[in-house]
Amino acid sequence: MSKVTQIGHPLILHKLTLIRDKNTGSKEFRELVEEVAMLMAYEVTRDLDLEEVEIETPICKAKCRMLAGKKVAIVPILRAGLGMVDGMLSMIPAAKVGHIGLYRDEETFKPVEYFCKLPQDIGERDIIVTDPMLATGGSAVDAITSLKAKGAKYIRLMCLIAAPEGIKAVEMAHPDVDIYVAEIDEKLNEKGYIVPGLGDAGDRLFGTK
Ligand code: PRP
Ligand code: URA
Numbered sequence: 001m002s003k004v005t006q007i008g009h010p011l012i013l014h015k016l017t018l019i020r021d022k023n024t025g026s027k028e029f030r031e032l033v034e035e036v037a038m039l040m041a042y043e044v045t046r047d048l049d050l051e052e053v054e055i056e057t058p059i060c061k062a063k064c065r066m067l068a069g070k071k072v073a074i075v076p077i078l079r080a081g082l083g084m085v086d087g088m089l090s091m092i093p094a095a096k097v098g099h100i101g102l103y104r105d106e107e108t109f110k111p112v113e114y115f116c117k118l119p120q121d122i123g124e125r126d127i128i129v130t131d132p133m134l135a136t137g138g139s140a141v142d143a144i145t146s147l148k149a150k151g152a153k154y155i156r157l158m159c160l161i162a163a164p165e166g167i168k169a170v171e172m173a174h175p176d177v178d179i180y181v182a183e184i185d186e187k188l189n190e191k192g193y194i195v196p197g198l199g200d201a202g203d204r205l206f207g208t209k
Pocket of ligand 2: 080133135192193194195197198199200201202
């Protein structure tokens with residue numbers, strides 16, 4: 001079963017409250033989403049493998065540790081997942097970035113894929129899928145299914161806010177995928193929006209609507 005990690009660090013929760021506030025404009029919203037992604041990167045990458053390397057400090061030779069093994073790919077779900085990429089890249093600058101484009105049909109809430117471009121060696125990489133919102137879970141479930149169909153094996157999902165329904169949907173469809181979230185909200189409303197949530201993440205990030 002998926003491991004669900006709620007990253008309730010005070011700095012993250014403080015910034016998330018500002019993100020949720022309807023009076024926060026696009027510029028500040030973008031900056032805050034990037035900052036929260038950067039802070040969450042610390043926990044999302046906690047179990048990456050390390051290897052021992054020998055280096056020389058100005059004082060002596062020393063055996064130290066560096067990241068080892070599989071390389072990382074960050075895969076934002078377009079559009080809103082893009083807002084988390086720069087924050088992640090500032091912590092993992094060598095990561096490659098794939099893109100998967102999905103939008104939710106406003107009547108059925110079902111995701112429709114319109115774009116997918118991934119690093120060639122996606123199957124060998126530790127993949128971090130980013131999307132600020134996990135609502136019904138339809139977009140994340142379909143994005144992960146699509147990634148797996150293209151060879152992806154090691155996938156984790158990172159969201160700012162999740163509804164219980166979305167977590168359940170990912171757990172059911174992809175029990176091998178661990179989920180990292182800053183906060184789990186109460187429920188979905190009749191339009192499939194997270195309550196209390198933050199509204200439409202893509203529109204708030206990019207100033208559309
Ligand atoms: C939003 C959000 C997720 C999806 C979550 O994207 O960024 O991808 O909805 O909802 P779900 O869990 O019910 O699938 P949206 O479809 O609004 O597209 P956009 O990012 O291009 O605005
Ligand atoms: N997508 C969003 O951007 N916000 C929600 O609350 C649900 C889906």
